[in-house]
Amino acid sequence: MKKFLSTLMLSLFVAAAAFVTSCEGPEGPAGPAGTAGADGKDAQLKCATCHNDTLRDVNLIFAQYNLSRHNTGTIYLDEAGIIGCGGCHTGDGFREAVSLGKDDPASLATSKISCRTCHTIHNNYDQTDFALAITEGFNLRYKGDADDAAVNFKTGNICAKCHQARSYNRGGETDTWAVHSPTAPYSRFGPHYGAIANVLAMKGLNKIEGPEAYPTNNVHGNLSKGCVTCHMGSNPKNPAAGGHTFRMTVAQMSTIESCKGCHSDGIPTARAAEIKPLLAEYRALLIEKGLLYSTEGEPGDAHYNVLGEYPKLETPGTARQVPKALSDVVLNYLYIAKDRSLGAHNPKFIYAIVKNGVEYLKNN
Ligand code: HEC
Ligand code: HEC
Ligand code: HEC
Numbered sequence: 248m249k250k251f252l253s254t255l256m257l258s259l260f261v262a263a264a265a266f267v268t269s270c271e272g273p274e275g276p277a278g279p280a281g282t283a284g285a286d287g288k289d290a291q292l293k294c295a296t297c298h299n300d301t302l303r304d305v306n307l308i309f310a311q312y313n314l315s316r317h318n319t320g321t322i323y324l325d326e327a328g329i330i331g332c333g334g335c336h337t338g339d340g341f342r343e344a345v346s347l348g349k350d351d352p353a354s355l356a357t358s359k360i361s362c363r364t365c366h367t368i369h370n371n372y373d374q375t376d377f378a379l380a381i382t383e384g385f386n387l388r389y390k391g392d393a394d395d396a397a398v399n400f401k402t403g404n405i406c407a408k409c410h411q412a413r414s415y416n417r418g419g420e421t422d423t424w425a426v427h428s429p430t431a432p433y434s435r436f437g438p439h440y441g442a443i444a445n446v447l448a449m450k451g452l453n454k455i456e457g458p459e460a461y462p463t464n465n466v467h468g469n470l471s472k473g474c475v476t477c478h479m480g481s482n483p484k485n486p487a488a489g490g491h492t493f494r495m496t497v498a499q500m501s502t503i504e505s506c507k508g509c510h511s512d513g514i515p516t517a518r519a520a521e522i523k524p525l526l527a528e529y530r531a532l533l534i535e536k537g538l539l540y541s542t543e544g545e546p547g548d549a550h551y552n553v554l555g556e557y558p559k560l561e562t563p564g565t566a567r568q569v570p571k572a573l574s575d576v577v578l579n580y581l582y583i584a585k586d587r588s589l590g591a592h593n594p595k596f597i598y599a600i601v602k603n604g605v606e607y608l609k610n611n
């Protein structure tokens with residue numbers, strides 16, 4: 248480090264000196280020679296552990312991360328600086344919240360999500376700098392009527408900490424869908440956009456009665472690395488999927504070794520094929536009944552905009568009182584639509600939620 252810095256400072260000094268001498272008068276007498284500095288450590292070598300043109304692994308990680316929405320996403324640009332959003336939308340806010348043992352940061356919401364959000368960079372200058380910021384299980388922000396809020400997705404805990412529902416207040420017999428702005432025709436009531444941890448853990452969603460029984464466990468709830476087993480799997484044929492892109496496609500899943508124990512004949516798609524049209528029907532029924540405000544797109548479309556769907560107010564700018572049972576059905580839709588896995592996160596549970604929601608809306 249010292250040697251690197253002294254080389255850097257020396258070149259800056261030489262550049263500055265060249266600039267200065269070019270516009271100064273005659274040179275003064277030379278000063279006395281200084282004492283030699285202590286020998287620095289070989290910083291070049293240490294730095295090259297990670298900064299090295301031939302290091303395929305780390306360079307591949309940087310290249311993959313460039314594709315990730317954590318890196319390219321525009322939400323940070325809108326929400327940076329807001330402490331209450333910083334726990335999930337900024338890197339330093341997330342780290343501060345984690346070190347305080349809280350959900351939200353106290354003072355920081357500045358940097359975008361980067362390597363430093365999940366790892367400790369430039370601490371020991373070796374592999375230990377890639378240890379994860381969170382490995383332990385934690386309590387969800389919102390648990391609904393579940394017995395407790397505890398979850399544990401192993402390596403995936405770091406993902407779940409951000410990809411979970413925001414908290415919201417439920418009423419007794421009726422819910423109040425609060426006003427978002429004086430003119431908006433919708434309310435922001437509900438789980439927000441990243442409710443995936445709740446869907447995996449089956450906590451926060453409402454088990455409304457219907458023809459389909461709810462499972463008591465998630466067939467995918469115990470994968471060896473949780474979210475990471477699927478979203479960071481490597482696909483040697485396509486390095487632009489998995490790894491630090493965090494991108495998960497069904498085509499990519501068939502290459503993940505840890506799935507083969509249960510899916511020896513490839514990854515099934517039957518559930519997804521049932522869930523997709525059911526979810527579209529669910530959405531259409533909510534819109535027809537004046538319960539959902541939607542701007543564009545269908546869940547599952549490549550250009551589906553998760554921002555475009557909210558609980559609908561009857562009169563723009565006026566809070567709406569909604570019977571609990573109806574509000575339950577709207578909330579369940581929001582969880583599943585924003586989950587966007589079409590079943591993969593929890594196949595039987597997601598199917599039951601969607602099926603029973605559609606039946607409820609057809610009969611009420
Ligand atoms: C253990 C791996 C590792 C070592 C060793 C390492 N770096 Fe880094 N360095 C990184 C990573 C990862 C980033 C990207 C951080 C980010 O974008 O969040 C980075 C970023 C940087 C940056 C860009 C500015 C910044 O801090 O984000 C500079 C400059 C840098 N390193 C210099 C050095 C120097 C000089 C050394 C040796 C003294 C060194 N690095 C050693 C992993 C390492
Ligand atoms: C600091 C909070 C945070 C952490 C930690 C985090 N995410 Fe995210 N993630 C986000 C946010 C915020 C976005 C949306 C970024 C945007 O679009 O601007 C996002 C986007 C994504 C997307 C892209 C979604 C899309 O709309 O295309 C995937 C996939 C994803 N995250 C998976 C993961 C996985 C897997 C992990 C764990 C290895 C993880 N995330 C860890 C906050 C986080
Ligand atoms: C959203 C969280 C997140 C971000 C951002 C992130 N990583 Fe990671 N990284 C992980 C997770 C989770 C693992 C563990 C993967 C596993 O166990 O299979 C990991 C593993 C690694 C490893 C392997 C460590 C080991 O001990 O084998 C390296 C190297 C690494 N990351 C570098 C980076 C670099 C460089 C960046 C920035 C370009 C970065 N990571 C950004 C979550 C993240």
Ligand code: HEC
Pocket residue numbers: 400403406407410443444447467470473474475476477478495496497586587588589591592
């Ligand atoms: C069994 C594998 C599996 C597990 C475990 C898993 N996911 Fe997914 N995830 C998927 C699949 C498949 C999709 C749908 C991808 C698609 O079709 O675009 C998806 C979709 C997503 C999306 C939306 C991305 C998009 O491009 O639309 C996010 C964000 C996400 N998962 C995050 C997580 C988080 C966070 C966890 C852990 C709490 C997790 N996932 C656990 C397989 C998995």
Ligand code: HEC
Pocket residue numbers: 466467470476477500503505506507508509510514515516517518519520590591594595
């Ligand atoms: C412990 C066994 C087990 C493991 C390991 C496992 N799965 Fe599954 N998975 C199941 C079962 C059981 C189902 C069927 C659930 C149902 O629909 O009834 C399923 C269903 C699925 C579905 C939904 C299929 C559909 O019909 O649409 C997807 C996608 C999936 N798994 C992906 C994966 C991926 C990717 C992995 C590896 C990361 C994986 N699974 C690992 C047990 C497992």
Ligand code: HEC
Pocket residue numbers: 322325326329331332333334335336388408409410411412413439440441552553554555585
């Ligand atoms: C519990 C973590 C968490 C908190 C707190 C949080 N968000 Fe988010 N937010 C997310 C995640 C995760 C996503 C991305 C979900 C995805 O792409 O799957 C997201 C997505 C968004 C989006 C983009 C929706 C789109 O169309 O893609 C906006 C806008 C947003 N958040 C605004 C906010 C604001 C404003 C706040 C503070 C008032 C906030 N968020 C607080 C986790 C959080």
